[in-house]
Amino acid sequence: MLYPDPKNPHPLANFPQVCFIQNTVSNPNIIIGDYTYYDDPEDSENFERNVLYHFPFVGDKLIIGKFCAIAKGVKFIMNGANHLMTGFSTYPFSIFGSGWERVTPQLEASPFKGDTIIGNDVWIGYESLIMPGVKVGDGAIIAAKSVVVKDVPPYGIVGGNPATLIRQRYPEEIIVQLLEIAWWDWEIEKISRNLERIVGADLEALKLSQ
Numbered sequence: 001m002l003y004p005d006p007k008n009p010h011p012l013a014n015f016p017q018v019c020f021i022q023n024t025v026s027n028p029n030i031i032i033g034d035y036t037y038y039d040d041p042e043d044s045e046n047f048e049r050n051v052l053y054h055f056p057f058v059g060d061k062l063i064i065g066k067f068c069a070i071a072k073g074v075k076f077i078m079n080g081a082n083h084l085m086t087g088f089s090t091y092p093f094s095i096f097g098s099g100w101e102r103v104t105p106q107l108e109a110s111p112f113k114g115d116t117i118i119g120n121d122v123w124i125g126y127e128s129l130i131m132p133g134v135k136v137g138d139g140a141i142i143a144a145k146s147v148v149v150k151d152v153p154p155y156g157i158v159g160g161n162p163a164t165l166i167r168q169r170y171p172e173e174i175i176v177q178l179l180e181i182a183w184w185d186w187e188i189e190k191i192s193r194n195l196e197r198i199v200g201a202d203l204e205a206l207k208l209s210q
Contacts, residue, residue, distance in 0.1 A: 003192045006034040019044035033066030040072040053080035065120035066184045073127035082111035120184040154179055181206055
C-alpha cells in the first residue's frame with residue numbers, strides 16, 4: 001500500500017511551500033501530529049515563527065493533532081502575552097528592572113489559560129489568530145482571518161472577530177460516530193485503504209472498516 005512518507009518535510013515534489021511541520025519544529029513545547037502541514041510560499045519550514053510569546057519559563061504547550069491543514073499567516077498567541085489585570089495598571093513594570101523588579105508578580109499569579117490544543121483533521125484558514133488556551137475540536141474548520149478566543153466544538157465551522165459558530169458540519173449523531181471511529185488514529189495502511197470512504201463521507205462503510 002502506497003502512502004506519503006510523514007518524515008519527508010516536503011511531500012510534494014518541486015513544491016516546497018507545503019511542509020509536514022512535525023519534521024521541522026524543534027521546540028519541545030510545540031507538539032505536531034503526523035501529516036499536519038503548513039502552507040507558506042515564503043518559508044514553510046519555519047512554522048515556529050507563528051507561535052508568539054511562547055516563553056519557556058511559562059511552560060505552556062501548543063499541541064496540534066494529525067492531518068491538520070494550516071494556511072499561511074496563521075498565528076498562535078501563547079500565555080506569555082498575557083498581562084496581569086488585577087491592579088490599576090496592566091503595564092509590565094517589573095520586566096524593566098532598575099528598581100521596578102520589586103513588583104514582579106509570582107508566577108502562579110500570572111494569567112494562565114492552559115495549553116492551546118488543536119484536534120485532528122482541523123483546517124485553519126489564512127491569517128487566522130488563535131488565542132491562548134483555546135481548544136479546537138477534531139474535524140473543525142476555522143475561516144480565514146478569524147480571531148478564535150474560545151473553544152471550537154468538534155466538526156464546528158467558526159469565523160469572524162471574535163470567531164463565532166457558523167454551523168456544525170454534520171448532525172450531532174453523526175459527529176458522535178465520527179469521534180468514536182477516530183480514523184486519524186488508524187494505522188496509515190488502513191487509512192490508505194479507506195480513503196474513498198473517508199473523503200466520500202460514507203459513514204456506514206467507514207463503521208464497517210473499524
